[in-house]
Amino acid sequence: MGSGLLRGGFKLKGFGAEISAPGLRKNACVAQALQSPDAPESLSFFSAGCELSRVGCRFVIGTRLVRQGVSSVARSAWGGGFVGRTSLDDGGGGEVEEEEEEAEWTVQDSDALYRLHGWGAPYFAINVAGHLCVRPSGGTEGRDEVDMMAVIDSLTAQQLQLPVILRFPDILHHRMRELQGCFSSAIAKFGYQRHFEGVFPIKCNPECHLLDQFVEFGFGLEVGSKPELLIALSKLSSRDGALLICNGYKDSVYVENVVLATRLGIRAVIVLEQIEELEEVVACSQRLGIRPIIGVRAKLSTKHNGHWGETSGDKAKFGLTVTQIVSVVYRLRQEGMLDCLKLLHFHIGSQISSILVIKEAMREASHTYCELARMGAPMGYIDVGGGLGIDYDGSKGHSSASVNYNMQNYANDVVAALMDACLLKGVAEPVIVSESGRALASHSSVLVFDVLHAPHHTKNPASAFLDNVSEAEDLHLDSFRNDYASNPQSQDAGEYLLSTFYQVCATLELGNIQEAFNDAKQLRQEASSLFRLGCLSLEQRAQADVLYEKVCQQVLGFGSRLPKEFKLSFPTLYTCNLSVFRSAPDSWAISQIFPVMPLHRLNEKPTVQAILADLTCDSDGKIDRFIGPSGEMSRALALHSLQEAKPYHLGLFLGGVYQEMLGSAHNLFGGVNIVYLRALGDGDFAIDFVLPGQTAGEVLGGTHHSHADLLKELVTQSSSSVAAGKLSQKEASLLIANYQRCLDSYTYFSMPSDFLYHKSNSESTLVHTTA
Ligand SMILES: *Cc1c(COP(=O)(O)O)cnc(C)c1O
Numbered sequence: 001m002g003s004g005l006l007r008g009g010f011k012l013k014g015f016g017a018e019i020s021a022p023g024l025r026k027n028a029c030v031a032q033a034l035q036s037p038d039a040p041e042s043l044s045f046f047s048a049g050c051e052l053s054r055v056g057c058r059f060v061i062g063t064r065l066v067r068q069g070v071s072s073v074a075r076s077a078w079g080g081g082f083v084g085r086t087s088l089d090d091g092g093g094g095e096v097e098e099e100e101e102e103a104e105w106t107v108q109d110s111d112a113l114y115r116l117h118g119w120g121a122p123y124f125a126i127n128v129a130g131h132l133c134v135r136p137s138g139g140t141e142g143r144d145e146v147d148m149m150a151v152i153d154s155l156t157a158q159q160l161q162l163p164v165i166l167r168f169p170d171i172l173h174h175r176m177r178e179l180q181g182c183f184s185s186a187i188a189k190f191g192y193q194r195h196f197e198g199v200f201p202i203k204c205n206p207e208c209h210l211l212d213q214f215v216e217f218g219f220g221l222e223v224g225s226k227p228e229l230l231i232a233l234s235k236l237s238s239r240d241g242a243l244l245i246c247n248g249y250k251d252s253v254y255v256e257n258v259v260l261a262t263r264l265g266i267r268a269v270i271v272l273e274q275i276e277e278l279e280e281v282v283a284c285s286q287r288l289g290i291r292p293i294i295g296v297r298a299k300l301s302t303k304h305n306g307h308w309g310e311t312s313g314d315k316a317k318f319g320l321t322v323t324q325i326v327s328v329v330y331r332l333r334q335e336g337m338l339d340c341l342k343l344l345h346f347h348i349g350s351q352i353s354s355i356l357v358i359k360e361a362m363r364e365a366s367h368t369y370c371e372l373a374r375m376g377a378p379m380g381y382i383d384v385g386g387g388l389g390i391d392y393d394g395s396k397g398h399s400s401a402s403v404n405y406n407m408q409n410y411a412n413d414v415v416a417a418l419m420d421a422c423l424l425k426g427v428a429e430p431v432i433v434s435e436s437g438r439a440l441a442s443h444s445s446v447l448v449f450d451v452l453h454a455p456h457h458t459k460n461p462a463s464a465f466l467d468n469v470s471e472a473e474d475l476h477l478d479s480f481r482n483d484y485a486s487n488p489q490s491q492d493a494g495e496y497l498l499s500t501f502y503q504v505c506a507t508l509e510l511g512n513i514q515e516a517f518n519d520a521k522q523l524r525q526e527a528s529s530l531f532r533l534g535c536l537s538l539e540q541r542a543q544a545d546v547l548y549e550k551v552c553q554q555v556l557g558f559g560s561r562l563p564k565e566f567k568l569s570f571p572t573l574y575t576c577n578l579s580v581f582r583s584a585p586d587s588w589a590i591s592q593i594f595p596v597m598p599l600h601r602l603n604e605k606p607t608v609q610a611i612l613a614d615l616t617c618d619s620d621g622k623i624d625r626f627i628g629p630s631g632e633m634s635r636a637l638a639l640h641s642l643q644e645a646k647p648y649h650l651g652l653f654l655g656g657v658y659q660e661m662l663g664s665a666h667n668l669f670g671g672v673n674i675v676y677l678r679a680l681g682d683g684d685f686a687i688d689f690v691l692p693g694q695t696a697g698e699v700l701g702g703t704h705h706s707h708a709d710l711l712k713e714l715v716t717q718s719s720s721s722v723a724a725g726k727l728s729q730k731e732a733s734l735l736i737a738n739y740q741r742c743l744d745s746y747t748y749f750s751m752p753s754d755f756l757y758h759k760s761n762s763e764s765t766l767v768h769t770t771a
Contacts, residue, residue: 118394347385670694
């Protein structure tokens with residue numbers, strides 16, 4: 001099957017119905033039609049399957065069908081003992097197979113295990129090839145589906161190295177349309193008199209091309225610092241009437257630029273966050289003779305309990321207290337500038353997980369707004385800040401990483417609170433501005449990286465050594481024990497420990513698994529104690545370690561037959577080609593959970609419980625908090641065992657905001673490659689552009705090591721070593737060439753240059769070429 005997709009028909013033995021897949025689209029992948037006049041979605045299709053399963057056959061069907069509006073029928077069919085199967089090897093003329101003992105692992109199982117539907121819908125799904133795919137325009141039929149593995153193949157073919165951030169601007173567009181749509185329907189539903197406008201907070205992700213997406217779509221920008229203001233002034237200057245919300249600490253240059261920007265046609269609102277800023281604004285406006293657009297940021301007393309709760313409440317770092325707000329009104333009135341006060345802003349923190357907090361904050365803010373209008377300010381805008389959260393773990397509100405509301409609930413509550421207050425106080429309704437960042441940009445970026453190493457992947461050279469010893473020792477086991485029974489004192493402690501360990505290993509079976517595993521843990525600990533006391537040789541201690549590893553392997557070998565109550569207390573460490581500090585800093589800094597899952601082999605049961613270690617030499621450089629299968633936080637992630645010479649790709653999702661900028665160069669790992677992708681339909685995609693990650697030289701420059709100076713020093717030193725006969729000319733050239741190449745290359749682990757990705761049968765395999 002060239003493309004790895006199901007094509008052609010296949011017969012179901014013993015039933016006579018033919019399921020064929022005529023004229024399948026390039027990326028469509030299911031048995032779609034029944035030979036009968038019935039539509040493929042028909043019940044008879046599924047009851048046929050049920051019948052077959054009753055006579056002990058397995059009915060082979062792709063997932064896509066299940067997704068195409070027949071899920072309930074399909075579910076009843078699954079429930080009827082019918083096995084979903086999505087592997088593609090049946091394509092040529094698959095036959096109904098004999099029922100096996102254990103139901104085969106399906107992509108639905110993977111979907112449930114990683115809670116993909118919970119956090120990923122409608123943008124991420126699994127195709128029948130068991131690959132993760134992206135649906136950038138959020139359509140459920142997947143007409144725009146892009147197979148992530150196809151993307152990775154294409155990037156590797158172009159020599160682009162992992163880790164890489166894949167960015168889908170279409171997801172951003174979908175999110176913006178969704179937010180606007182939710183506000184439009186709330187506005188229509190309540191008969192609200194004004195409209196909604198979105199501004200994107202630059203701090204969420206200031207990357208140039210990403211901001212362009214927002215500006216081109218018609219969103220405004222929110223800035224919180226002078227450099228951010230520089231970006232916004234330039235990007236918005238060509239957009240007549242664009243909205244610019246200016247927060248943050250403001251010195252006189254900042255204020256002056258914002259005031260001048262109004263002359264460019266930008267609706268630049270200077271939001272007073274500190275009372276001291278008021279005099280600066282008044283003075284600047286008088287100096288330039290320009291009337292500014294002024295806003296005030298309110299410090300609400302509504303508090304939110306999440307991580308960013310400190311942004312809210314009386315002790316918050318930002319905003320004006322009610323006394324200060326009232327004094328701003330008096331002072332502006334005194335200066336004859338009250339007509340400049342047009343906006344009330346608040347932001348009580350990011351990722352608000354409870355809708356109740358939003359309702360309460362909205363009530364407080366709405367009344368503050370109305371009071372300002374009643375005191376004579378023209379007003380006209382309310383800016384409800386950010387805080388709109390997303391469901392990181394797909395638990396729909398059952399954890400702090402989640403939210404108990406959706407975008408529509410949010411919009412409804414914002415509009416409803418404003419309606420209520422405005423009606424009550426007889427004030428005209430304001431334009432609603434929101435500064436959502438997280439909710440708009442998180443989904444659009446996926447970090448793709450690969451696993452470099454896992455302990456049991458490559459055969460431990462020590463295991464071979466153990467295998468030899470093991471046989472020899474086995475022979476002596478009985479004599480050991482006899483000797484020991486007759487004279488314990490004469491027995492070498494190390495030998496005794498090892499013989500007991502061998503015994504545990506040899507007699508391990510499903511029935512005594514917990515006991516044997518506990519023994520192994522204890523024996524390993526005792527081995528290290530004995531070593532500390534000088535009673536065990538280094539070789540003996542190594543043997544104990546290898547035996548322990550062997551027990552673990554045996555245990556893992558039982559796979560799904562392991563008793564439910566059996567808990568492996570150690571996850572396997574998978575070393576990954578990334579830096580947590582660079583690419584997922586919140587996972588380290590604030591224990592944020594990001595969805596992580598494999599991008600392929602999702603039709604295979606994962607058998608390893610893993611935690612992810614990164615490349616940095618820092619014990620914090622790991623990811624060990626994941627979404628558990630039933631929504632709880634889990635300390636390990638179910639992954640597949642690595643296959644010899646084949647890459648294993650993982651994706652980290654929902655990291656489109658904050659991570660890229662908070663990420664730091666710990667251990668001097670640099671910014672990663674970013675690729676902008678667009679779906680073209682029918683499985684095709686376009687790489688719009690690639691933003692190369694940092695080279696080592698660039699990262700070093702950030703710590704004031706000059707590329708040229710470093711190289712010069714090395715060249716000088718090698719020359720004198722060559723002159724002194726310590727280094728050959730050839731070695732010196734190699735050293736300099738390598739050094740230079742490293743300075744110019746990516747900071748992450750690179751596969752040896754003679755390893756190339758080789759595409760065969762839609763499976764990427766790593767092949768060694770000797771050319
Ligand atoms: C950070 C920030 C935002 C963005 O908040 P999200 O929760 O990411 O939407 C909006 N407004 C202000 C003032 C901010 O500081």
